[in-house]
Amino acid sequence: MGRPCRQLEAAAARAVLGAADTLLFDCDGVLWRGDAAVAGAPGTLARLEAAGKRLCYVTNNSSRTRQAYADKLRRLGFPAAAPRQVFGSAYCAARYLRQALPPGAAAYVLGGAAPLDPAVRAVLVGFDEHFAYAKLCQALRYLLRGDAACLLVGTNRDHRLPLEGGAAIPGTGCLVKAVEVAAEREAFIIGKPSRYIFDCVVSEFDIDPARTIMVGDRLDTDILMGNTCGLTTILTLTGVSTLEEVKGHQESDCPARKNLIPDYYVDSIADLLPALED
Numbered sequence: 001m002g003r004p005c006r007q008l009e010a011a012a013a014r015a016v017l018g019a020a021d022t023l024l025f026d027c028d029g030v031l032w033r034g035d036a037a038v039a040g041a042p043g044t045l046a047r048l049e050a051a052g053k054r055l056c057y058v059t060n061n062s063s064r065t066r067q068a069y070a071d072k073l074r075r076l077g078f079p080a081a082a083p084r085q086v087f088g089s090a091y092c093a094a095r096y097l098r099q100a101l102p103p104g105a106a107a108y109v110l111g112g113a114a115p116l117d118p119a120v121r122a123v124l125v126g127f128d129e130h131f132a133y134a135k136l137c138q139a140l141r142y143l144l145r146g147d148a149a150c151l152l153v154g155t156n157r158d159h160r161l162p163l164e165g166g167a168a169i170p171g172t173g174c175l176v177k178a179v180e181v182a183a184e185r186e187a188f189i190i191g192k193p194s195r196y197i198f199d200c201v202v203s204e205f206d207i208d209p210a211r212t213i214m215v216g217d218r219l220d221t222d223i224l225m226g227n228t229c230g231l232t233t234i235l236t237l238t239g240v241s242t243l244e245e246v247k248g249h250q251e252s253d254c255p256a257r258k259n260l261i262p263d264y265y266v267d268s269i270a271d272l273l274p275a276l277e278d
């Protein structure tokens, strides 16, 4: 049976939230848009925390540290978060490379300028506003070097980052694709929908997937990851994906598209507030 994608109204929300001890929040499009908090979102998170829920933040944005996210949450009026509650694709990529590479090995990060370094054993592609043909050449030189295996790792595949008014800028997925095409191989992806980023959360906290909710605004990253990792999924309509897209997946015969359908949706996470009032 497919997921129903039911609107989560107060009575159902009380039951769904009551059955969970952890909520994973995507950030942009869920908690804030750019630099403005979604109306009612800080209050919702404060109530969730007061109700004893563990809150974690799972973002594909590779351009900020854990501390920068903790600072932004505080600045926008969300409950205080420790950096260890934040799982960004840059932090998780560093963790992956630390485990995958031998001691003393280095990575070529698209974003840094460098001469060819013999210690490099990985090319890491993240969000790089200064992406250039010269960097693509440098990445390929490492990946083709015959003397040692070189990993190819991408922080995420988001192909577009939306701006207000329907505008968008190209996302990291475009840069990962450029390197993959040149190298004729596929990158290992850290961020959503890869389960690696969820494994990072599991490695730092005592997580039971059956008692964990993933809240996101994108079907192809947040909801897909939540569904494939056995979490309860909630789509919020304050960001990228729409109910029309959900409908398209529901009406499709393609089995792979069923994992893009959330269990529930809300117009905004502020809609969860009534379920949290006594």
Ligand code: PLP
Pocket (backbone or CB within 6 Å): 026, 027, 028, 029, 058, 059, 060, 061, 062, 063, 127, 158, 161, 171, 172
């Ligand atoms: N990558 C970059 C560079 C971004 O700026 C953003 C959003 O601001 C994202 C990815 C998507 O982040 P999230 O997973 O929090 O929606």
Ligand code: CA
Pocket (backbone or CB within 6 Å): 026, 027, 028, 029, 030, 216, 217, 218, 239
């Ligand atoms: Ca998002």
